Amino acid sequence: MTETSTGKRTGYLSWDDYFMAVALLSAQRSKDPNTQVGACIVNAQKHIVGVGYNGFPTGCSDDTLPWCREGAFLDTKYPYVCHAELNAVLNSGPGNLTGCSIYTALFPCNECAKVIIQVGIREVVFLSDKYAGTDSVRASRRMFDQAGVVCRQLIPASSTISIRLTENG
Ligand SMILES: O=c1[nH]c(=O)n([C@H]2C[C@H](O)[C@@H](COP(=O)(O)O)O2)cc1CO
Numbered sequence: 813m814t815e816t817s818t819g820k821r822t823g824y825l826s827w828d829d830y831f832m833a834v835a836l837l838s839a840q841r842s843k844d845p846n847t848q849v850g851a852c853i854v855n856a857q858k859h860i861v862g863v864g865y866n867g868f869p870t871g872c873s874d875d876t877l878p879w880c881r882e883g884a885f886l887d888t889k890y891p892y893v894c895h896a897e898l899n900a901v902l903n904s905g906p907g908n909l910t911g912c913s914i915y916t917a918l919f920p921c922n923e924c925a926k927v928i929i930q931v932g933i934r935e936v937v938f939l940s941d942k943y944a945g946t947d948s949v950r951a952s953r954r955m956f957d958q959a960g961v962v963c964r965q966l967i968p969a970s971s972t973i974s975i976r977l978t979e980n981g
């Protein structure tokens with residue numbers, strides 16, 4: 813690790829990369845075999861006020877509800893799964909979210925876009941836009957545009973962050 817003339821460590825995470833990494837770490841809790849999404853809500857003081865990932869509602873078993881993508885609607889995950897952005901909002905503390913930013917691994921769907929707008933979040937920072945061009949994402953973009961919510965895709969400083977969980981080795 814290099815140092816500046818003051819001895820300050822360099823190579824530390826930027827705020828953007830840090831908050832996105834928190835979102836991605838949260839996504840590692842997801843049981844979805846196809847798409848793991850995490851979201852992290854940050855206020856104007858750069859405090860994290862809510863984190864979430866995609867999963868079934870509390871009390872609804874990860875082991876009995878389906879994780880499939882295809883088949884009869886009720887036999888897929890889609891009617892049951894709570895999206896990461898919704899969970900991040902619902903997991904946030906008592907303060908209001910007006911003026912906050914949300915960092916999310918995936919560009920929000922139209923249902924999450926409504927929630928994001930209605931709680932007063934003003935900025936969406938996303939990594940993947942793999943569903944760009946779908947009606948859901950087109951509706952999200954239309955609503956974000958009209959509501960004045962700024963969306964930007966994060967270009968991280970590096971493609972990986974490695975974290976050691978043990979002291980040695
Ligand atoms: O913004 C989102 N946030 C979010 O948590 N999700 C979740 C719902 C599903 O569990 C998963 C998407 O599944 P799939 O890519 O297999 O269709 O990601 C999906 C989106 C975008 O659709």
Ligand SMILES: [Zn+2]
Pocket residue numbers: 895896897920921922923924925
């Ligand atoms: Zn959503």
